Amino acid sequence: MARVVASLPMASFADVLNRRPGLQRRLFFLARRFVAGETIDTALEAVAALNADGLAASLDFLGEDVHSEAEAAHTTHVYLDMIDRIVAARADCNVSVKCSAIGQAISEDLALANLARIIERARPHDMFVRLDMEGSATVDSTYRLLERARAIYPDVGPVVQAYLRRAEADVERAIEQAWRVRLCKGAYKEPPSVAFQHMAEIREHFLVSARALLERGTYPAIATHDERIITAVKAYAGEHNIANGSFEFQMLYGIRPERQRELRREGHRVRIYVPFGTHWAGYFYRRMAERRENVFFVVRSIFSR
Numbered sequence: 432m433a434r435v436v437a438s439l440p441m442a443s444f445a446d447v448l449n450r451r452p453g454l455q456r457r458l459f460f461l462a463r464r465f466v467a468g469e470t471i472d473t474a475l476e477a478v479a480a481l482n483a484d485g486l487a488a489s490l491d492f493l494g495e496d497v498h499s500e501a502e503a504a505h506t507t508h509v510y511l512d513m514i515d516r517i518v519a520a521r522a523d524c525n526v527s528v529k530c531s532a533i534g535q536a537i538s539e540d541l542a543l544a545n546l547a548r549i550i551e552r553a554r555p556h557d558m559f560v561r562l563d564m565e566g567s568a569t570v571d572s573t574y575r576l577l578e579r580a581r582a583i584y585p586d587v588g589p590v591v592q593a594y595l596r597r598a599e600a601d602v603e604r605a606i607e608q609a610w611r612v613r614l615c616k617g618a619y620k621e622p623p624s625v626a627f628q629h630m631a632e633i634r635e636h637f638l639v640s641a642r643a644l645l646e647r648g649t650y651p652a653i654a655t656h657d658e659r660i661i662t663a664v665k666a667y668a669g670e671h672n673i674a675n676g677s678f679e680f681q682m683l684y685g686i687r688p689e690r691q692r693e694l695r696r697e698g699h700r701v702r703i704y705v706p707f708g709t710h711w712a713g714y715f716y717r718r719m720a721e722r723r724e725n726v727f728f729v730v731r732s733i734f735s736r
């Protein structure tokens with residue numbers, strides 16, 4: 432089933448829903464397990480519940496591939512409000528931003544202007560700002576934005592997608608520059624010339640980067656639900672006396688919630704990526720395409736309504 436979903440063209444799935452907000456709203460129940468509501472209020476309730484269980488969070492306002500300045504400005508405003516609300520709620524939470532949602536496809540200067548407003552708002556609160564990584568065509572541009580943003584406020588960090596053939600070189604650069612990296616497998620469909628295609632190979636490369644970051648990186652985040660990687664990272668940290676407090680595990684909202692809490696009870700730092708908003712189609716599509724279990728949850732939610 433996950434393969435069937437993956438074979439559907441993502442652009443048309445997301446476009447159809449994004450063009451029909453009424454339909455998207457009616458279908459929100461499908462995404463509820465993976466998306467913490469459509470508003471900042473519901474998202475902050477989810478963050479409070481996670482914080483109560485000792486889990487930190489990173490909030491993401493859903494939306495990507497924005498092609499209008501007005502929409503990019505709107506997303507920026509939502510982030511400014513989000514930062515104020517996180518601070519007011521004293522939540523253990525930072526923000527994750529997709530550059531394509533704040534104007535990257537229109538111009539890098541526009542995206543930087545919007546990003547600068549976000550980081551200026553985060554700066555007085557020492558709030559970390561994560562730049563999510565998207566399709567491979569945007570990676571160089573996102574690094575350029577990262578470097579320009581860090582000249583304003585250094586508490587901004589990238590995501591490295593381990594499936595990319597360039598990932599290990601990017602990790603080395605990040606270590607050299609003391610960038611705080613989130614390491615994940617990578618969620619976008621990429622050709623073999625750009626990205627490893629087989630899970631065994633992706634895991635192997637993930638672990639090469641994870642070890643480098645654990646040994647020499649700046650508070651890296653190991654973002655995965657993959658038990659084999661989690662076990663290997665824990666073992667490596669134990670064998671090399673890498674303290675639990677010097678890295679964190681990250682997982683997605685609604686995926687393996689029991690394991691999230693178990694890792695916390697084991698003494699690890701754990702942060703949950705919490706997406707919210709009405710434009711959930713692209714994010715939801717990627718979750719459906721990557722795991723059969725995720726499709727089952729959705730099918731079950733249809734029948735249990």
Ligand SMILES: Cc1cc2nc3c(=O)[nH]c(=O)nc-3n(C[C@H](O)[C@H](O)[C@H](O)COP(=O)(O)OP(=O)(O)OC[C@H]3O[C@@H](n4cnc5c(N)ncnc54)[C@H](O)[C@@H]3O)c2cc1C
Pocket residue numbers: 562563564565590592613615616617618619654655656657658659681682683686687703704721722724725
């Ligand atoms: C915090 C966070 C942030 C991310 N940010 C980005 C980003 O900026 N850019 C990007 O491209 N991608 C991002 N991703 C997505 C990531 O790239 C992967 O697509 C996604 O995490 C799936 O890979 P995985 O390693 O978690 O597990 P998978 O490869 O999906 O699964 C591997 C194994 O994990 C276990 N597992 C997975 N899901 C379940 C489940 N529901 N129940 C039980 N066991 C399960 C199973 O043992 C399974 O065999 C992010 C992921 C996380 C966790």
